[in-house]
Amino acid sequence: MKTRAFVVACLALFCILGVCQGGDLRKKFYKLTCSQAEDIVRTKIQEHVSARPELPAKLIRLHFHDCFVRGCDGSVLLDSTASNTAEKDSIPNLSLSGFDVIDDIKASLEEKCPGTVSCADILALAARDAVSVQFNKPMWEVLTGRRDGRVSISGEALANLPAPFFNITQLRQSFESKKLTVHDLVVLSEIRFSACLTQPHRKIPGSNAVVALNFNCFDHGRALIRQFGWLEECLVGDDKGVCQGGDLRKKFYKLTCSQAEDIVRTKIQEHVSARPELPAKLIRLHFHDCFVRGCDGSVLLDSTASNTAEKDSIPNLSLSGFDVIDDIKASLEEKCPGTVSCADILALAARDAVSVQFNKPMWEVLTGRRDGRVSISGEALANLPAPFFNITQLRQSFESKKLTVHDLVVLSGTFSVQSCVKCT
Structure with a gap:
């Protein structure tokens, strides 16, 4: 960290x-x-x-x-x-x-x-x-x-x-x-x-x-924000193994889909204006993705007749924001079919949602993630911290991912407000 x-x-x-x-x-x-x-x-x-x-x-x-x-x-x-x-x-x-x-x-x-x-x-x-x-x-x-x-x-x-x-x-x-x-x-x-x-x-x-x-x-x-990278370091930092999937770099889609990041940003601005709680939802969705197999978008995959995906695992039943990612993906597919990964869309969307009120990107998101093709409910259950964990168990869970107690405090805010929004 x-x-x-x-x-x-x-x-x-x-x-x-x-x-x-x-x-x-x-x-x-x-x-x-x-x-x-x-x-x-x-x-x-x-x-x-x-x-x-x-x-x-x-x-x-x-x-x-x-x-x-x-x-x-x-x-x-x-x-x-x-x-x-x-x-x-x-x-x-x-x-x-x-x-x-x-x-x-x-x-x-x-x-x-x-x-x-x-x-x-x-x-x-x-x-x-x-x-x-x-x-x-x-x-x-x-x-x-x-x-x-x-x-x-x-x-x-x-x-x-x-x-x-x-x-x-x-x-x-x-x-x-x-x-x-x-x-x-x-x-x-x-x-x-x-x-x-x-x-x-x-x-x-x-x-x-x-x-x-x-x-x-x-x-x-x-x-x-002039001095801190907000969630860049706990969600997209290389030192945590979050940026899995190969050669991440700036403007990965510059030649293949030059408007990709602009499209994500525009769509996010539309959604956040109607749903001010969305930044917390997308950050939480991004975290739940990264905590299992790395930031590979596997939390976005649907279950099949033979497999229950991460999305339908008990810890993820309260997640939301999938519709936003789907909407952005649809817009990108119209412009650049089969080009921009869902994993990159989620990473960019989380950053851009937080950034809306500041009218500028609050941290840099490298791109080039590859979408995972494996999504198993049991892995989410095994990897995500349980709601009944005491502080010792929470620390152990975060340490297993090379995260610190600081990261634990950070994410608690997103989880608590997200829960309040859902339960009203």
């Missing part, structure tokens, strides 16, 4: 919540009052992440739960009192962690610059720096100057944060109320899953912020 993992891009996007607040936020806000502030945060985070590799996901989730209620004002960090139950102790926040890390950083800053650096800024910087550790450089800019909120009410967290039992319609409404999209919903699901990696048992017991959050600034794509 290359170091630029897609999951990190997903984790990073939530810190744009902190960057895009209104008010007097600027670069190096503490330059004159506490010049070492950001260095102190970075150093402490490096210490903690080295001992707790799951910390980036935890701090991003903590930052998101803070921002989703009153804006990024640090109110999620406040303790309850005898007369008030704070956000921290609201049911949706009982599984949050990382508070000890913020407290440790705050203590170090108080020694150096008493009463200067806000907890809200510490949380925004800590979330960014935790994600950035493995890259040895800040992965995005965090403006500073937030003022800490002094109001923290449990009921507001309960009212604003999406409930775990929400169906896809309710989730969409909740996100739309904050000017967020279904794409942001997919990403959040990954954050929630990564927190589960280290919390198998959920615990469930019986003046205002001056700087307001501007949710209109929440645009993860433009800030992140």
Whole structure:
């Protein structure tokens, strides 16, 4: 796995919540009052992440739960009192962690610059720096100057944060109320899953912020895709044996079907405009194909009287998007009969579906795959991770394919949202 993992891009996007607040936020806000502030945060985070590799996901989730209620004002960090139950102790926040890390950083800053650096800024910087550790450089800019909120009410967290039992319609409404999209919903699901990696048992017991959050600034794509290849590395990377089938290269169809990639892109744009959940569906379809025999399109083959194909295996019964691939294939057959493989169509379609909202290809897809002619239900059942797998079994399953826990977190988002869409 290359170091630029897609999951990190997903984790990073939530810190744009902190960057895009209104008010007097600027670069190096503490330059004159506490010049070492950001260095102190970075150093402490490096210490903690080295001992707790799951910390980036935890701090991003903590930052998101803070921002989703009153804006990024640090109110999620406040303790309850005898007369008030704070956000921290609201049911949706009982599984949050990382508070000890913020407290440790705050203590170090108080020694150096008493009463200067806000907890809200510490949380925004800590979330960014935790994600950035493995890259040895800040992965995005965090403006500073937030003022800490002094109001923290449990009921507001309960009212604003999406409930775990929400169906896809309710989730969409909740996100739309904050000017967020279904794409942001997919990403959040990954954050929630990564927190589960280290919390198998959920615990469930019986003046205002001056700087307001501007949710209109929440645009993860433009800030992140400039630096990351999204799913390129976990779905079409050569280092995982995904690109099977021979001599893959750029513009494989340049001489035999020069318009092939344009046709795929145009058809995908038509379908995604009518079905905004399609990117998740096609990425999942592509993954289920690649996880069995490599990216050979075998998941697209139909069963016969003598053989049950992968498509009809129990793990694949909830897949969708086959009609889209069929439609693209039909268009290509009209233009270039018997030329473009279904395996390449699926790889291109998955990339192009994700890329629609950005108006440009988000990663490069090499082409030249050959279609597999063998598709066996039992192989899908044997190779795809079962829904009842615990984290140890999931890790073993992914390791058998030379995938990492990062890839596991990435794909969980696609699976969870795909399931919600199907079940409503």
